[in-house]
Amino acid sequence: MTLACQRNSFLKELKTKVKSCSPAELKLTSNGKKETVQGYEVILEDTVLFPEGGGQPDDRGTINDIPVLRITRRGADALNFVQTEIPVGTEVELKVDWTRRFDNMQQHSGQHLITAVAENMYGYRTTTWYLGDKTSYIELDTPSMTTEQLSELEAVLNQKIYEGIKVYPTYFEDKNDPKVVEFRTRGLPDDHVGPVRVMTIEGIDSCLCCGTHVSTTTDLQLIKLLGAERGKRKNSTNLNFVVGNRVLQYLGRCLEVEKSLTALLKGPLEQHYDLAEKAVKGYKNAQKATQTLLRDVAVLEAEKYKNNPNRDPVFVCHRKEGDIDFMNTLAREIGDQCDLCFLTAGDDKGSGFVMMTGKENLVQDLGPKVMELMDGKGGCSKGRFQGKVNKLQNRQKAEQLIRNNLGAGDNQTP
Incomplete structure (x- = not known):
């Protein structure tokens, strides 16, 4: 039935x-x-x-x-x-829920049309497809598609929509009917019961399908191909698309992004790429300058410590804007001038990085304890323990834990 x-x-x-x-x-x-x-x-x-x-x-x-x-x-x-x-x-x-149903009908029938026309025009077979919440794709058995092919395919698809071609089902009572094997199919489910349903786009495609569909290609309204990208399978391409009302929804999202970028970049759509490229280059240059300054700060911090005749046996340093590179530089410059080096970087009240260097047995023993206290994970290798933590606000408690274990007293860094 x-x-x-x-x-x-x-x-x-x-x-x-x-x-x-x-x-x-x-x-x-x-x-x-x-x-x-x-x-x-x-x-x-x-x-x-x-x-x-x-x-x-x-x-x-x-x-x-x-x-x-x-x-x-x-x-x-x-x-x-x-x-x-x-x-x-x-x-x-x-x-x-008609809004959801008609959307599924448009995307599903649109997929059938794209699959058939792509195979008819280029010989690319659809190996699988996926209907997403906002966009969908079909996987084609070709390693790539050119921009020219995408434009040509999209034009033909929308011409077929304009022509108002009939879409209709045909039923075969016996799934073993020899005519059934003539139609395109990915195979029937193992528990299939009842008639076999074939969906036809007149003069274009016929395939086995149980889904809901439009009655004419005009119901699809419009198809927009969003581009092709390499698929997960070898020598495959995912062709992304939206059909019907989703084209308007996609356009709406694009307009919202355009408005935001226009305000952020202070320039119209036609200049967005150039302005964004300029901004990215500026950001990268600023990052390089910051890295250089942080390395200089690390060297100066180490020199200040080493030149102190009454230096603390536990070297502690926190830098909000620091990173792994900063801590590596600082640990390398400090060397073996202290019993243990405890370094942190990141947001004072959030997540960040921790590094500990010193005698290997001390680091191996204290590292997991510090991670537990600061809600983090890390590992130890050759006298160095490093990891990522979620509670950087507990760094002073971690420092006190280290000092208590080393017998270094209460000389806690603020």
């Missing part, structure tokens, strides 16, 4: 009955946090809510105004996860 959403992808509501309702749980990720939600798995006699499959995400919607949080497929059934029990036999009204 095919689902109502597959028979008519433009159907937004449906009345049906509940076949089963079983306790279940769902793992969700919200704002980066994972949680397990308790609820029910509902199977309906028919559904307008598409379960994820064929590379297309699942729908969102409601069953009797109860939000459906996830829709998956098992065999011929669509499994709807809800947090309210709905008794078997209940007559229900389904409503689909």
Whole structure:
């Protein structure tokens, strides 16, 4: 049996009955946090809510105004996860989140069109594809695509949209029908049940697909190819794209970035590249100058310490704007002039770097203790311990820990 959403992808509501309702749980990720939600798995006699499959995400919607949080497929059934029990036999009204559904339809049908035209024009086959939240891509079996090819392909795609070519499904009752193998496919799922559905873009492409699609290429509105980049697989290229309403959304984001850059760089769009290049060069030059000054400061700090006749056996130095290079220079200049060298760099109340040098047995013993106190991780090698910490504000406590272990008294650096 095919689902109502597959028979008519433009159907937004449906009345049906509940076949089963079983306790279940769902793992969700919200704002980066994972949680397990308790609820029910509902199977309906028919559904307008598409379960994820064929590379297309699942729908969102409601069953009797109860939000459906996830829709998956098992065999011929669509499994709807809800947090309210709905008794078997209940007559229900389904409503689909049309904004999400139509977006998925545009991206999915657009992918079919791009895949077919790219293969027809250049012989590049699509090996996989991915529908993202904002942009999507198809992976092509070619090591690269030229700018000219992208422009040519995009022009042909949008011409096909302008022509309003019909898009429609055909069904084969038996998946072993010899005609089925004639169509493009990535293969049927192992648990496939029921008719085999073939989606056709008239005169362009026919392939096995369970997803929801537009009825004419005009519904796609527009396709914008965002560029090609090397794919993860050998000799493959990812072709990034947006279709329909996503083109407007993408343009909106670009305009916001343009406004921000215009204010930041103090120049119009046409000058952004030159102004940004100038700013980057200036930043790099400033970084080099800062590195040179920090090395000079490190040398001076070491000389000041070594020239002190009453120098502290524990050398301690913190520099907010310092880095690993600064600490390396300072440790090298101090050499063996102290029992232990304790160096820190970074934000006083945040994260930063720690380095300890001195006698190897002391460093090996104290390094892990300092890391624990300052919430960090690091390692020791040849009398040097270094790592990254999250609580740089505990550096004075760490210094006191070092002094207590060395018997160096209470001569703490402010």
